Amino acid sequence: MTGNEEQSCFHCGLPVPKNSSYSVTIDGKEQAMCCPGCQAVANAIVDGGLTSFYQHRTETSPTARAAVPEVLDQLTLYDKPELQKTFVSTDEKNVKQAALILEGIVCAACVWLNERHISALPGVIEFRVNYSTHRARVRWDESQIKLSDILQAISAIGYLAHPFDAGRQEAVYKKERSNALKRLAIAGLGAVQVMMLAVALYAGDYSGMDAGLENFMRWVSLFIATPVVFYSARSFFSSAWRDLKAHQLGMDVPVSLAIGMAYAASCWATVTRSGEVYFDSVTMFTFFLLAGRFLEMGARQKAGQAAEELVKLLPAMATRITAEGDETVAVTELAIGDKVRIKPGDSIPADGIIVEGRSSIDESLLTGESHPLAKTIEENVIGGTVNIESPLVVEVKKVGEDTVLASIQRLLDRAQTEKPSIAKTADRVAAYFVGFLLVLVSAVYFWWWQHEPDQAFWIALSLLVVTCPCALSLATPAAMTAATGSLTRLGVLTTRGHALETLAKVTHIVFDKTGTLTKGRLALESMNVFTDIKKQQSINIAAALELGSEHPVAKVFLQQASTPNEMIAEKIEAISGLGVTGIINGIQYRLGCASYVEAIDNISTNLKDNPQHTTEIYLADEKNILAVFFLSDELREEAVETIQSLKVLGKEVWLVSGDNEAAVSYVAGQVGISNSRHSMKPQDKLDVIQELQSNGEIVAMVGDGVNDAPVLATAQVSVAMGSGTQLAQASADMVLLSEHLPHLVDAMKMAKRSVNIVHQNLAWALGYNLLALPLASMGYVAPWMAAIGMSASSLVVVLNALRLNKSVDV
Amino acid sequence: MEILYILIPLGLLVLGVAIWGFIWAVRTGQFDDMEGPAYRILMDDDDIRIPTRHPENTPKQQDSKK
Numbered sequence: 100m101t102g103n104e105e106q107s108c109f110h111c112g113l114p115v116p117k118n119s120s121y122s123v124t125i126d127g128k129e130q131a132m133c134c135p136g137c138q139a140v141a142n143a144i145v146d147g148g149l150t151s152f153y154q155h156r157t158e159t160s161p162t163a164r165a166a167v168p169e170v171l172d173q174l175t176l177y178d179k180p181e182l183q184k185t186f187v188s189t190d191e192k193n194v195k196q197a198a199l200i201l202e203g204i205v206c207a208a209c210v211w212l213n214e215r216h217i218s219a220l221p222g223v224i225e226f227r228v229n230y231s232t233h234r235a236r237v238r239w240d241e242s243q244i245k246l247s248d249i250l251q252a253i254s255a256i257g258y259l260a261h262p263f264d265a266g267r268q269e270a271v272y273k274k275e276r277s278n279a280l281k282r283l284a285i286a287g288l289g290a291v292q293v294m295m296l297a298v299a300l301y302a303g304d305y306s307g308m309d310a311g312l313e314n315f316m317r318w319v320s321l322f323i324a325t326p327v328v329f330y331s332a333r334s335f336f337s338s339a340w341r342d343l344k345a346h347q348l349g350m351d352v353p354v355s356l357a358i359g360m361a362y363a364a365s366c367w368a369t370v371t372r373s374g375e376v377y378f379d380s381v382t383m384f385t386f387f388l389l390a391g392r393f394l395e396m397g398a399r400q401k402a403g404q405a406a407e408e409l410v411k412l413l414p415a416m417a418t419r420i421t422a423e424g425d426e427t428v429a430v431t432e433l434a435i436g437d438k439v440r441i442k443p444g445d446s447i448p449a450d451g452i453i454v455e456g457r458s459s460i461d462e463s464l465l466t467g468e469s470h471p472l473a474k475t476i477e478e479n480v481i482g483g484t485v486n487i488e489s490p491l492v493v494e495v496k497k498v499g500e501d502t503v504l505a506s507i508q509r510l511l512d513r514a515q516t517e518k519p520s521i522a523k524t525a526d527r528v529a530a531y532f533v534g535f536l537l538v539l540v541s542a543v544y545f546w547w548w549q550h551e552p553d554q555a556f557w558i559a560l561s562l563l564v565v566t567c568p569c570a571l572s573l574a575t576p577a578a579m580t581a582a583t584g585s586l587t588r589l590g591v592l593t594t595r596g597h598a599l600e601t602l603a604k605v606t607h608i609v610f611d612k613t614g615t616l617t618k619g620r621l622a623l624e625s626m627n628v629f630t631d632i633k634k635q636q637s638i639n640i641a642a643a644l645e646l647g648s649e650h651p652v653a654k655v656f657l658q659q660a661s662t663p664n665e666m667i668a669e670k671i672e673a674i675s676g677l678g679v680t681g682i683i684n685g686i687q688y689r690l691g692c693a694s695y696v697e698a699i700d701n702i703s704t705n706l707k708d709n710p711q712h713t714t715e716i717y718l719a720d721e722k723n724i725l726a727v728f729f730l731s732d733e734l735r736e737e738a739v740e741t742i743q744s745l746k747v748l749g750k751e752v753w754l755v756s757g758d759n760e761a762a763v764s765y766v767a768g769q770v771g772i773s774n775s776r777h778s779m780k781p782q783d784k785l786d787v788i789q790e791l792q793s794n795g796e797i798v799a800m801v802g803d804g805v806n807d808a809p810v811l812a813t814a815q816v817s818v819a820m821g822s823g824t825q826l827a828q829a830s831a832d833m834v835l836l837s838e839h840l841p842h843l844v845d846a847m848k849m850a851k852r853s854v855n856i857v858h859q860n861l862a863w864a865l866g867y868n869l870l871a872l873p874l875a876s877m878g879y880v881a882p883w884m885a886a887i888g889m890s891a892s893s894l895v896v897v898l899n900a901l902r903l904n905k906s907v908d909v
Numbered sequence: 910m911e912i913l914y915i916l917i918p919l920g921l922l923v924l925g926v927a928i929w930g931f932i933w934a935v936r937t938g939q940f941d942d943m944e945g946p947a948y949r950i951l952m953d954d955d956d957i958r959i960p961t962r963h964p965e966n967t968p969k970q971q972d973s974k975k
Contacts, residue, residue, distance in 0.1 A: 155951065207948030230945030277935045292924055296917075308912040312910060319917055323924070 108133035110141045112159035140257035156208035164858045174247040176416045184299045186262045193242045199235040202259040283389045286331035289323045290382035297379035317369045320378040328362045332385045353533040364560050417448035441491045449482040450502045455492035461485040547782040562875040566883035574860035576901035582853035590837025591846045598832035601816040602850035611802035612756035617732040624731040637726040643668040643689045644681045689719045741840040784810045860896045867892045
């Protein structure tokens with residue numbers, strides 16, 4: 100089984116390292132595994148009798164991390180009552196309930212696996228995973244099982260669960276959603292019924308109908324339309340009232356006016372047995388408008404949940420140093436001035452300043468910088484970042500709402516409430532239009548009242564109905580919602596309203612290098628050995644020295660080393676930012692950058708034939724340099740194709756990076772970008788973009804790090820990578836969740852199409868109104884024609900927008 | 910056409926039932942997850958009852974190649 104070349108791990112799909120011998124018997128067949136983590140997970144799945152997971156899954160699972168005992172120990176802290184206070188609710192005696200965020204869910208089979216595995220635990224009463232939100236709700240009997248056991252069981256099958264406080268946002272969302280659904284349902288069902296009766300009434304108008312029956316049908320329509328107007332359409336009335344109180348003419352003003360007047364007039368007509376009824380139009384509008392708002396709300400909530408997920412970056416517990424010794428407290432209990440101890444591998448609980456120790460900090464979650472930063476006393480650390488090397492004592496400076504993480508969340512929240520500028524224009528136009536319309540309707544009514552008093556009311560009403568700016572108000576949101584929806588399905592999340600619109604007009608696309616065009620992950624490109632040592636052997640030595648380190652360089656060696664690695668290093672000592680030393684079989688080895696190895700050993704590391712775009716790591720024993728490793732950042736496979744397609748679309752592509760010249764020009768050459776700038780600080784990047792902008796160009800920036808965040812905010816439209824930093828994602832208008840660069844091209848095409856459709860819609864709506872207005876004022880439009888015209892124009896707009904829902908590649 | 914005087918109120922009754930049903934569905938969380946249940950029905954515990962699935966000749970999983 101292990102002799103085959105190019106074997107991939109049955110569980111996670113990564114290549115199985117040579118000489119490894121992990122395997123699991125699944126459904127009677129031996130399957131190779133890449134690492135002990137995957138093996139343990141697969142074993143747990145087999146033991147649980149859940150192997151049909153492998154049949155049903157549509158994506159390979161994420162690589163399982165070998166369970167570290169300390170991490171499992173930490174989970175037991177979740178059993179502490181003071182911590183549970185924030186996220187656990189007690190239903191009845193011993194029965195508790197908590198909400199979890201699940202990491203690692205890639206397909207529906209994962210949901211099944213989790214539900215089956217956890218529900219089977221004794222004491223678990225209910226375990227439900229929501230596939231759309233990747234959240235789970237668990238109810239358990241405290242007397243039989245502990246929360247930490249449940250969390251451990253989840254990690255045993257290769258997923259990670261974080262408890263979170265669901266009450267905050269989830270409850271609000273759920274209420275908003277179910278209210279919207281109820282309104283929508285009542286409007287929809289009502290509209291169907293009323294329209295059915297309306298067809299009969301129109302037919303009756305044409306070929307004659309029994310007066311009693313007609314009257315009966317009108318009353319029934321009135322009966323059905325009443326809840327639609329007073330319940331479903333209430334939100335329009337209340338927001339119109341809000342607008343009026345603020346002395347504005349928003350889109351909801353004409354909408355409510357049209358709904359209200361048409362309803363009132365129809366009621367009048369029903370009671371007095373005269374004129375025409377418009378219950379069908381009233382209910383249909385309400386339904387269409389509500390449907391549009393419901394879809395909009397869905398997109399907004401999805402983005403909001405992404406923001407909520409940020410919370411889990413903060414550890415739930417912290418170790419506080421008090422006079423009586425260390426105590427474990429919930430992060431929410433930390434106060435400014437508290438001193439907390441942070442073990443290597445732990446997240447920092449709050450923003451603060453280091454008062455003891457020195458270590459390197461992985462800020463990649465916030466900055467995207469793949470190299471950890473060395474930090475020492477008096478330096479600031481940010482909550483949510485990870486301490487890597489040695490223990491630290493940090494004095495807390497900011498907690499809760501004041502932390503960097505919280506400010507990012509606020510940024511996201513604000514970003515989500517923005518409206519596309521084209522929609523704003525439509526609203527402004529509509530406001531003038533409404534004002535103009537109201538004046539006109541009054542004038543027309545007055546004129547007809549003097550000439551033909553009988554007709555005056557009906558003509559004024561026809562005018563109001565026929566010119567209802569519903570189509571105008573639907574034009575942009577319908578198209579944008581449809582486009583946003585189909586992009587989200589591709590894995591491109593649009594977080595800001597204007598993004599699509601601007602993306603369609605972009606002339607220049609500026610890429611960041613690390614993490615955007617490349618994977619942002621180091622890989623061993625080549626190596627040289629200088630003595631008779633074997634290549635694999637030197638990798639094994641390096642891996643032994645780096646064992647247990649979180650440094651990205653360490654991961655390269657640990658991946659490449661043969662398993663099991665017979666080299667075992669003792670007395671490992673890491674010098675932050677320079678290298679690591681340790682003793683293997685009595686020989687002291689050093690691994691690190693040139694200056695580190697040279698300084699101690701007095702050996703020259705001067706080399707000629709090194710590839711210039713790489714990072715060099717040297718391995719030396721007490722006397723000689725044994726090997727040099729060239730590490731480089733791997734290019735994304737689809738990068739070349741994407742740049743080509745963007746060029747075909749007529750966009751100019753730039754590469755702007757903080758990296759050195761050699762690395763940047765190497766990547767630029769690989770993907771075929773001729774305009775590249777290197778060694779750019781964030782300020783320089785900003786200057787480049789502003790210079791382009793001052794020439795009237797519209798710039799899209801694609802990046803991932805926090806150093807990109809200001810640039811992302813400056814560019815007219817910005818795209819952050821899904822694996823990028825939260826700060827970058829917060830400043831970006833769109834997030835490429837799929838990490839698949841060609842989707843950027845799809846998004847561009849989609850943006851172009853949706854802007855076209857918005858223009859078509861606006862042209863249609865305005866054209867229709869301009870045509871109908873004079874006709875209706877002159878009394879040529881019968882009320883029933885007005886109703887059909889108005890409905891048809893809205894319908895055309897919606898159907899036109901729905902064309903965007905089709906596959907993006909068309 | 911007199912039958913309409915009965916049929917239309919009957920229709921209203923059905924409408925009422927439909928609305929009640931919908932509100933019930935919203936209340937009990939039937940709309941909370943719009944994607945998961947579609948898959949959930951495909952994955953069940955009836956493996957033993959499917960005759961083709963013997964441990965020996967399990968068809969090779971296509972996703973292991975990915």
